[in-house]
Amino acid sequence: MNPNDRRLPAGGHIDRAQPIGFSFDGRTLNGYQGDTLASALLANGVTLTGRSFKYHRPRGIFSAGPEEPNALVTLGTGGRREPNLPATTLELAQGISAESQNRWPSLAFDMQSINGLFAPFLSAGFYYKTFMGPTRRAWMFYEHFIRRAAGLGRAGTEPDPGRYEVRHVFADVAIVGGGPAGLSAARAAAIAGASVALVEQDFLLGGQLLSERSDGEAAAWLKAIGTELAGLPNVTVLRKTMAFGTYDGNALGLIERNDDPLEEGITRQVFTMLRARSIVFAAGAIERPLAFSNNDRPGVMLASAARTYLNRFAVLPGRKVLVATTNDGAYRTAIDLAAAGAQVTVADQRDAPPAGPAAEAARLNIAIRSGTQIVDLRGGHAVKAAKLTGSGGNPEIACDLVCVSGGWSPTVHLTSHLGVKPIYRDDIDGFVPGGFPAGQFGAGAMTGRFSAAGAIEDGHHAGIEAASFCGKSAAAPAPLKLDLGEAAANAFRAIPFVGPGKAFVDFQMDVTAKDVELAHREGYESVEHLKRYTTLGMGTDQGKTSNFAALSAMAVLRQATIPQTGTTNFRPPYAPVAIGALAGRAVGHHFKPFRRTPMHDWHVANGAEMLEVGLWMRPYFYRPAGSDVNEAYVAEMRTVRGAAGLMDISTLGKIDVQGPDAAMFLDRVYANGFAKLPVGRARYGVILRDDGIVFDDGTTTRLSETCFFMTTSTAKAADVLSRLEFLLDTAWPDLRVAVTSVSDEWAAMSVAGPRSRDILAAAFPKLDISNDALPHMGFIEAEFGGRALRIIRLSYSGERAYEIYVGASAGEQAWSRLLEAGAPFGLKPYGVEALGALRVEKGHVAGPEIDGRTTLDDLGLGRMVGKRAGFVGDVLRRRTAFLAPDRQRLVGLECIEEGKRLRGGAILFAPGDAVAGHGRGRITSVTFSPEFGRYVGLALLAGDVAVEGNQVLAAYPMKAETVRARIVSPVFLDPKGERLHG
Numbered sequence: 001m002n003p004n005d006r007r008l009p010a011g012g013h014i015d016r017a018q019p020i021g022f023s024f025d026g027r028t029l030n031g032y033q034g035d036t037l038a039s040a041l042l043a044n045g046v047t048l049t050g051r052s053f054k055y056h057r058p059r060g061i062f063s064a065g066p067e068e069p070n071a072l073v074t075l076g077t078g079g080r081r082e083p084n085l086p087a088t089t090l091e092l093a094q095g096i097s098a099e100s101q102n103r104w105p106s107l108a109f110d111m112q113s114i115n116g117l118f119a120p121f122l123s124a125g126f127y128y129k130t131f132m133g134p135t136r137r138a139w140m141f142y143e144h145f146i147r148r149a150a151g152l153g154r155a156g157t158e159p160d161p162g163r164y165e166v167r168h169v170f171a172d173v174a175i176v177g178g179g180p181a182g183l184s185a186a187r188a189a190a191i192a193g194a195s196v197a198l199v200e201q202d203f204l205l206g207g208q209l210l211s212e213r214s215d216g217e218a219a220a221w222l223k224a225i226g227t228e229l230a231g232l233p234n235v236t237v238l239r240k241t242m243a244f245g246t247y248d249g250n251a252l253g254l255i256e257r258n259d260d261p262l263e264e265g266i267t268r269q270v271f272t273m274l275r276a277r278s279i280v281f282a283a284g285a286i287e288r289p290l291a292f293s294n295n296d297r298p299g300v301m302l303a304s305a306a307r308t309y310l311n312r313f314a315v316l317p318g319r320k321v322l323v324a325t326t327n328d329g330a331y332r333t334a335i336d337l338a339a340a341g342a343q344v345t346v347a348d349q350r351d352a353p354p355a356g357p358a359a360e361a362a363r364l365n366i367a368i369r370s371g372t373q374i375v376d377l378r379g380g381h382a383v384k385a386a387k388l389t390g391s392g393g394n395p396e397i398a399c400d401l402v403c404v405s406g407g408w409s410p411t412v413h414l415t416s417h418l419g420v421k422p423i424y425r426d427d428i429d430g431f432v433p434g435g436f437p438a439g440q441f442g443a444g445a446m447t448g449r450f451s452a453a454g455a456i457e458d459g460h461h462a463g464i465e466a467a468s469f470c471g472k473s474a475a476a477p478a479p480l481k482l483d484l485g486e487a488a489a490n491a492f493r494a495i496p497f498v499g500p501g502k503a504f505v506d507f508q509m510d511v512t513a514k515d516v517e518l519a520h521r522e523g524y525e526s527v528e529h530l531k532r533y534t535t536l537g538m539g540t541d542q543g544k545t546s547n548f549a550a551l552s553a554m555a556v557l558r559q560a561t562i563p564q565t566g567t568t569n570f571r572p573p574y575a576p577v578a579i580g581a582l583a584g585r586a587v588g589h590h591f592k593p594f595r596r597t598p599m600h601d602w603h604v605a606n607g608a609e610m611l612e613v614g615l616w617m618r619p620y621f622y623r624p625a626g627s628d629v630n631e632a633y634v635a636e637m638r639t640v641r642g643a644a645g646l647m648d649i650s651t652l653g654k655i656d657v658q659g660p661d662a663a664m665f666l667d668r669v670y671a672n673g674f675a676k677l678p679v680g681r682a683r684y685g686v687i688l689r690d691d692g693i694v695f696d697d698g699t700t701t702r703l704s705e706t707c708f709f710m711t712t713s714t715a716k717a718a719d720v721l722s723r724l725e726f727l728l729d730t731a732w733p734d735l736r737v738a739v740t741s742v743s744d745e746w747a748a749m750s751v752a753g754p755r756s757r758d759i760l761a762a763a764f765p766k767l768d769i770s771n772d773a774l775p776h777m778g779f780i781e782a783e784f785g786g787r788a789l790r791i792i793r794l795s796y797s798g799e800r801a802y803e804i805y806v807g808a809s810a811g812e813q814a815w816s817r818l819l820e821a822g823a824p825f826g827l828k829p830y831g832v833e834a835l836g837a838l839r840v841e842k843g844h845v846a847g848p849e850i851d852g853r854t855t856l857d858d859l860g861l862g863r864m865v866g867k868r869a870g871f872v873g874d875v876l877r878r879r880t881a882f883l884a885p886d887r888q889r890l891v892g893l894e895c896i897e898e899g900k901r902l903r904g905g906a907i908l909f910a911p912g913d914a915v916a917g918h919g920r921g922r923i924t925s926v927t928f929s930p931e932f933g934r935y936v937g938l939a940l941l942a943g944d945v946a947v948e949g950n951q952v953l954a955a956y957p958m959k960a961e962t963v964r965a966r967i968v969s970p971v972f973l974d975p976k977g978e979r980l981h982g
Helices: 037-043 111-121 126-130 138-149 180-191 207-211 217-230 303-311 330-339 355-363 452-469 513-521 527-534 547-558 579-583 600-605 629-642 662-669 717-731 756-763 808-825 832-842
Strands: 015-024 027-033 072-075 082-086 097-099 163-176 196-199 235-238 241-247 251-257 267-281 285-287 300-302 320-325 343-348 367-370 373-378 385-389 396-398 401-405 408-410 423-425 430-432 440-442 504-506 608-613 616-622 644-648 653-658 682-688 694-704 707-712 738-741 746-752 779-784 787-792 801-807 827-829 888-895 907-909 921-929 934-942 951-956 961-968
Touching (some): 015 037, 037 303, 163 452, 163 579, 180 196, 180 217, 180 267, 196 267, 207 217, 217 235, 267 452, 267 579, 285 303, 300 303, 303 330, 320 330, 320 373, 330 343, 330 355, 330 401, 355 367, 408 430, 440 452, 504 513, 504 547, 513 547, 527 547, 600 608, 600 808, 616 629, 616 827, 629 644, 629 832, 644 808, 653 717, 662 717, 694 717, 746 756, 756 801, 779 808, 787 808, 801 808, 808 827, 832 921, 832 934, 934 961
Parallel strands (some): 015 097, 163 196, 196 235, 267 440, 300 401, 343 367
Antiparallel strands (some): 015 027, 072 082, 072 097, 241 251, 251 267, 373 385, 385 396, 644 746, 653 738, 682 694, 694 707, 746 801, 779 787, 888 934, 888 961, 907 921, 907 951, 921 934, 951 961
């Protein structure tokens, strides 16, 4: 077939001076600037574009907009591969490579079309009835095959190199829809003084006016209003931008696409959150199909789509055309096709055709058969003939295009996203918005005004009202007039006719009229149940052409009215949205805030392997200490235990607590008392949730009578601050206390080990850090590098240790000073892996034990509280279940099998237990201990078996390991605290 064999020699909104090459299923084709992929395929004589979801039936282009259910294609390769894109909305660009979907080995010969032979077994709900047996585990067998068959297109598995953006814009008036109503509204609102954002999913403005002749009144009107809008500085036009959702506060979610495969460095998609003071919805209406046997064949097309391809794209979609209709609107398609040289027959289900269109049709030799409907179609990959029933004439006529029109459904989706149900209007046989919240307005076909003149008038008034709502009231001139003389569309319900073949209601999901009948017969009468039982409207098109037909059929079956039958709930998105567009640039390390400590550059430059811990990058281990992490962290542990180690602890949460009632406040927040903490001393504390569960732990230092310096765990820094603010705002608003995060103001480092005092004395020779001047949990304050310096003696590792806090800008300087002073004493930096291992040896609990399920008593910290009362969580921590003797509590474990290891997460069983299920507890933290030459760990174990000296089995199913361990004290190292107090 010759290229462009269906392209007309003149007309249309295409630029014949700019040819475009593209490919479809490897076949090189040509189109023009201004084409969509669908129009270019039709111009090249391509009518078979895909296969259906369930039966793999041949399908062709059905519509000309986002409602397209059939012509879904995949664009791109590798990481840019994107499936399920409607060919009807893709602007043709040089080099586009599209492929059809859901077929194998080829589109013309699809092996899975054999599914049609099994149609009686694949009716609605077959998956509920088929894949549940014969045994309870049968699904495990079926799942593999179902997953391979599921879906239409295949997404890429490689990283997407495309760039996506997220932006936020604002306007007085947002207008959704660039058709006659939207354009008229934009003009009126802008002249009234409002800033206007006009949103149009197409790459051209005009809406249905683009389906009129390109040399007629509609084209002249579009040119005039387009020129006027371009001259208004307060109008922003967003083309190729789909409004997919309406949200609170007059916010609209928008997606802008750019599918040009050869344009490098551009943003592929932009997700815009548009916040407007008022919104005008002018989203138009969607034409409905008709139900008859084999109504899904390639060559069956909505009448409005055929007219669009003819007048907008200068493509004659068929030469022998049958127009099947229930309303006057389809006559405009018949007349235009006949004027372009097609042989046209109209099958009107009504008994009397409209007088005006009938006269024009007679002038063009269009045969009109009233009281007639289609029964069946013949043809495989293309329509060849139609069988008719009705008043007189040949019962079968040859045709290569069938244009169908069952009336129009206003596009009410966006107006329903905030919970406003649409209401049915009998005069148009359709649903319109059920009302508008304050600041929202509707215009045009979506409100039931289907004529161009009515839409323009509607839009003008809506634009003035929207601007007035924003306080803009400059006088606007009368609207630009356009009267295309459309006849009123008489409401006439299409009569579904189920002939010998399948009559499809939902083309994309392969739901037939018989499926709707079956759902009714089996009790799924609610439209919501019908949707889920049959999967009707659950495809990428969301049932835009099928919903009304389905509920109409259900209304007939229930012998109910359309309003009684109702509609399903419309939810965002209106059309599919790529996850990449929603994420924008928030991917990889940009997914969440990325934080570095003041010493980060030093760590990287000195061989640290960095690890992402929450929001922070922390040194995992230092490579010079070993070849891999397992060797490195053990070497670092030995350094800390034998000499001294330096650790970057800047990531700790740091909170300044000040006020006359600060001590009272902390006394209520912490489970252990803080009111009597002396100035210049620090204390370890535990915070509980209201339900008595441990929330976080940390240390707090009293700087003065009214000022405290609190530190929290890295992971809970933000949560603790939020908790403190919440308590002050709600529980104790009378307390005179202020809390402020100072985490970023301080660089922090810890020197730990038996030589730590010597190192500190060498680094800060003017400070008295003797045991008397700075005992365990003591605090001194000085100055370093012109910044405040705080030294707190406390230990996380079990060794004598000091935490040094200095202004963030002096952090690296202090770090280097300590390393320089500590070099003669063997000081080396160590990472978080060694830090975690050191705390396990000391039996210090951390995140794996404080996991949101443990209490003070579970962790062996109950004695800290004693008989105190009145703190947060006090009452509920004493619940009976929390005090049960068999409740899991903290224990230590040591591996007693030579050559084996313990693993974090291993399940614990008592000797004699069957090694299955959840066991008696779990290992929470584990490390190899160079001190003891074996693996040791902390665990939570049921109290009735947690007896020191007993043995347990530690099972790790992921590696099929079972290891014997002995229960010991969780404090493996220095149980009397002689090292940290020395």
